[in-house]
Amino acid sequence: MFGGAGRVWHGRDVVAALVTPAAAQTSDEPIYYQDPDGKPVYSLTPKATADGRAFRPVPASADLNFADAEPAPEPAAPVATDGARKIKFYRNPMGLADTSPVPKKDSMGMNYIPVYEGEDHDDGSVTLSPQKIQRSGVQSEPAAMRVLVTKVRAPGSIQLDERRVSVIAMRSESFIQSVADVTTGSRVSKGEPLMQVYSPTVASAAAEYVSTIQSKVTGGVPFYGRGSRQRLVNLDVPEAAIAAMENGGPVPTVLQWTAPRDGIVLERNAIEGMRAQPGDVLFRVADISVVWALIDVAERDLGALAIGQSVRVHARGFPGRDFTGKVAVIYPQFNRDTRTARIRVALANPDFALLPDMYVDAEIDTGDPQPVLTVPESAVLDSGDRKVVLVELGAGRYAPRDVKTGHRGGGYVELREGVTDGEAVVTAATFLIDAESNLNAALKGFTDTGTTP
Structure with missing residues (x-):
């Protein structure tokens, strides 16, 4: 220069x-x-x-002073104030367990954050200024008594009512003379003809019964015919054919078999001219005006189930339509592969909309009609082994409180311990306040065991 x-x-x-x-x-x-x-x-x-x-x-x-100077004295404890509040110490802005008695910057040039008197409480609570509460979006709601509407949702399928299925099988060797115009899937009514059958055994028993009836008319033993009639009943001869014999009809050589109930033909094995052995299933008819919904409920929901609970079933083939029923049976078996248990619900099916093996979704109302103490689900901080809510103490103070939870439903959770009716708990920005509380606790532990500012 x-x-x-x-x-x-x-x-x-x-x-x-x-x-x-x-x-x-x-x-x-x-x-x-x-x-x-x-x-x-x-x-x-x-x-x-x-x-x-x-x-x-x-x-x-x-100008710069190049003269030798006396060493600067150690800084005294901070007495700086912000309005009426006194600053106790300064904490690391990144949340590290590092404090300072005087203002300073960290390695990145960020100012340490002042901690005022009254902000570090022994109960782990944290105090927030009104501006910080507004910026963080903190919201509170009092714990209140509510009736929880708890719904268990589970998949299932439609099955036949076992009590409404009939099988037509011959009890003696027979021959199918003719079959009515009935096929698998046809709807039949009780008493509707299905086939005509010739059976030597049935024909022999019918001739014996007719002769017994005639002998009674001509002065025979009055009770002799009971055994002959019972033999026809044991051979599953239709009651209409037996009544025709008793009314003076001829000995039938071919008998007409009819539908035992109203329903749908699920199976038709009878073929004209075929030979049927005893026990061969010729027709299977089922009444589907009432069906079963077999619902597979997850293991975690079993404790909430009870006989008689209301169930709504939604068929995937009929969106927007509900089928209602009640829990009739909780099966005592557990599926270890799917970790589910099965329940049974009887459903009215007057228009035959629900068909066997159809997939359905069920909603089971398991709520308790008695009101319980509840808070919104967002108020509970769950770490896995501990559940905590933040209770509002007033004047911007919030304290963590351990709780025990119960049932959930409708966006609320039951609190069995830890909070009383009417206490306000934080429902929004809970993680921000919890982080602040944990930070204060960590700093307090640091200062208690280290250098006290």
Whole structure:
């Protein structure tokens, strides 16, 4: 750099030139001049840059002091205040367990955050300013008594009512003479003809019964015919055919078999001219005006189930339509592969909309009609082995409280311990307050075992 009379100043010359007598250092007159852009270019006399801008005068009060000074005393405990509150210490802005008795910056240049008296409580509570509460979106709601509407949702399928299925099978060797115009899937009514059958055994028993009836009319033993009639009943001869014999009809050689109930033909094995052995299933008819819904309920929901609970079933083939029923049976078997248990619900099916093996979704009402103490589900912080809510203590203070939860439903959870009716709990920004509370607890533990500010 250049000085007066064209002298050049470098290094130690600058330092020597800047050290002036004490009288000059106490004056407000400039002791040298510096480049207006702050560059390390100085002059002992007024000077201008190449573009005509004047150098900045530097008085002695703004100059660096190169004289040896006494060591600075250790900083005392902070007494700085913010309004009426006193600052106790400063904590690390990144949440580390590091405090300072005086203002400082961390390695990234961030200011340490002041902690005021009353903000570090032994109960783990945290105090937030109204501005911080507003910025964080903190919301509270009092714990109240409510009736929880708890619904268990589970999949299932439609099955036949076992009590409404009939099988037509011959009890003696028979021959199918003819079959009615009935096929699998046809709807039949009780008493409707299905087939005509010839059976030597049945024909022999029918002839014996007819002769017994005739002998009774001509003065025979009155009770002799009971055994012959019972034999026809044991051979499953239709009651209509037996009644025709008793009314004076001829000995039938071919008998007509009819439908035993109203329903749908699920199976038709009878073929005209075939030979049927005893036990062969010729027809299977089922009444599907009432069907069963077999629902597979998850293991975690078993404790809430009970006989008689209301169930709504939604068939995937009929969106928007509900089929209602009640829990009739809780099966005593458990499926270890799917971790489910099965329940049975009887459903009215007057228009035959529900068909066997159809998939359905069920909603089971398992709520208790008695009101219980509840809070919104968002108020509970669940770490797996501990459940906590943040209770509002007033004046911006919030304290964590251990609770025991019960049933859930409708967006609410039952609290069995930890909170009383009417206490306000935080329902929004709970994680922010919990983080602040945990940070305060960590800092307190640090200061208790380390250096106390």
